[in-house]
Amino acid sequence: MKPALDVRRVALTALAPALALLIALGVSAVALVASGHSPLATMQQMLGYAALPRTQVLIINTASYYYLAAVAVAIGFRMNLFNIGVDGQYRLAALLAAAAGGAVHLPRPLHLLLIVTVAVAVGGMWAAIAGLLKAYRGVSEVISTIMLNAISTALIAYLLTPGRLAVATQGSNNIGTPPIPASGQVPGIDLIPGAGTPVFGFVVVSVLVGVAYAVLLDRTRFGFDLRATGRSAPAAVASGVNVKKMVVVAMLLSGGCAGLVGMPQLLGASYSYSLDFPTGIGFTGIAIALLGRNHPVGIALGALLWSFLDQSSQILDLEGVPKEVVTIMQGSTVLSVVVAYELVRRYSQVLERRRVGAALSGGEPACA
Amino acid sequence: MRLTPARTALGAFALVALLSIVRAVSGAGDLTSSGAVSAALGLAVPIAMAGLGGLWSERAGVVNIGLEGMMVLGTWGAGWAGYQWGPWTGLVAALAFGAAGGLLHAIATVLFNVDHIVSGVAINILAVGATQFLSGAFFAGQPGGSTKQSPTVGDIGSVGLPFVDVPLGRLEGKHWLLVSDLAGVLRGLLTDLSWITLIAVVLFPLTFFVLWRTAFGLRLRACGESPVAAESLGVNVYRMKLVAVVISGGLAGLGGASLALAASNFYQEGQTGGRGYIGLAAMIFGNWRPGGLAGGAALFGFADALQLRGGQAVHALLLLVAILLALLAVWQLRRRRAVRGLVSLGCAGGMLAVYLLTDSVPSQLTGSVPYVTTLLVLALASQRLRMPAADGMPYRRGEDG
Structure with a gap:
């Protein structure tokens, strides 16, 4: 391959995200101007806020679980399965893991292992219901995971009552599972100097999950089969893949990963599943997986961007700028990323045609 | 087995009979009371409208997971126009706002070939952000309004069959097996209907007629089955898909209007509560057909109504x-x-x-x-x-x- 073409390809690859960012910034600027605020000053405030060490810790902490949620969704996407149920899977998993962790006293590694195993198992099994229904009864995973989300919400409300899994939290009218003792907590890491608060220790697991995702899907036979099934089920069958088994295994993996989503928060900050445990991360995960185009590094960048926007909305609120601008930014980013990729794809096709045309006309004349 | 009117009527009667027996055995009088049936109908309408929106879009080959967002836009439009110019203008605005969301989805998916799920998810995020933003700009500071709620909208009014309310009510009160149950169900279905419910009910046969009995409908469905074949027969596939998705958004917006104007009388943040997704589920449940979709929506509505009643x-x-x-x-x-x-x-x-x-x-x-x-x-x-x-x-x- 000629080096000149490589430069062009790199430029084209960088063009798409840059274009997307420009479109998203443009839309947000319009919203800001419409509400009577200066876009430039607002951006400066957001960036200035993000430069503070304390904010950076918050951004990394939030991104650590956004990343897990997005990888869970992406595993499904790679196999052409749409797991909308990550939301219910992680909430149910976090509740049961918190209850299990708060009920026992074990030495640290065992205690942690127990909590994480429970979380992965619950998430995986909850998702596997949808997988089994899809594989053996032909029920669309879109509909079954939506139903399972609603069922898990009801189940959590039922289990999280005093007398079942919950106890009253001292000093407030909140209720939650009994707190996990110190042996089941993950200590933070002082990653950013001067922040005062450490980064969730569980961020290491997020990174490891990303590496495992990359290796499993792109470097193993199993990953090849999974991607092949996603691209074309008949072709996969022809090469000897058991599609039904693949559907169940993919949902198990996706749900298992979803089970981890609640862990950074649970083991690093709240130590108990209470009524105010974060919800809706599963839906954010869908958007981030799309933003990162299912690529392990792309998802990481997407998670960091999303969490930066989330955090900077805090400062906007204080400065009197409507913080909903951030939601508009997030939505338009998702849309503009795909539009930008499509535009760049069409543009590069045109370039390719021109290049081939030029090469042909420069050499031997083609047959009439 | 084809659904003829006679079979449908027979099935409906069998269902009422079954409900009647269950009521008698369990002693739960609410199962067939006119109140429960009328609540079920009201709760089924937003789900049915979202599902109908999904039907139009997916029959033309565009997956529409953005129904939830279009419904959110509909609730906001209904509240915004409704409190200023009355509920009927609110209804039209809901239709227009939902259709605008549909147009965005159509432009992204049909013209830019954006993945349908991506575009739908983005629209759901955008709609929530945009309505929150607009509420802050338009509702905060108005009497009765806040950043999360619109001022109150006037009542859109209701309609019912004349002369049946009193006799049916008397029959229902007798608690006779089957007869009283039938009276309760009929009373719930025929009296005190919101105008929006009536519009929703009419839209079902209308959708069936347009999609399955006209040349336009045949072309639209052809775009969902095989766009290349449709193109070869001279159908403008882009235009068909655009029209279908815009209508889809309008219907979802109408579902939003039923929440803001019939189920309550204001726009409120989070009013849709995931009903767009449930509507999508009802449509898949109904096998991408209006009749099945109506059955699915009725099931959700009925269970929802019973749940509210204890x-x-x-x-x-x-x-x-x-x-x-x-x-x-x-x-x-x-x-x-x-x-x-x-x-x-x-x-x-x-x-x-x-x-x-x-x-x-x-x-x-x-x-x-x-x-x-x-x-x-x-x-x-x-x-x-x-x-x-x-x-x-x-x-x-x-x-x-």
């Missing part, structure tokens, strides 16, 4: 589900599907055991009954669902699929 009615619902599962088992066994029949029978027995061993369903779990029922029905009934063949596929003019 644990006893939901407890009675367990008995109903057990009987239905047992009937399904008999049907499957007669068709010599032994394994499925036995599984269904086992589920029916389990349901019956739960019914007999408990006095009421815990209040936190009643909300999950429609969802569990849907999963059971989909898992146990024979799967004959078939989505449009080119649903969700990208299409570019002149390129062979």
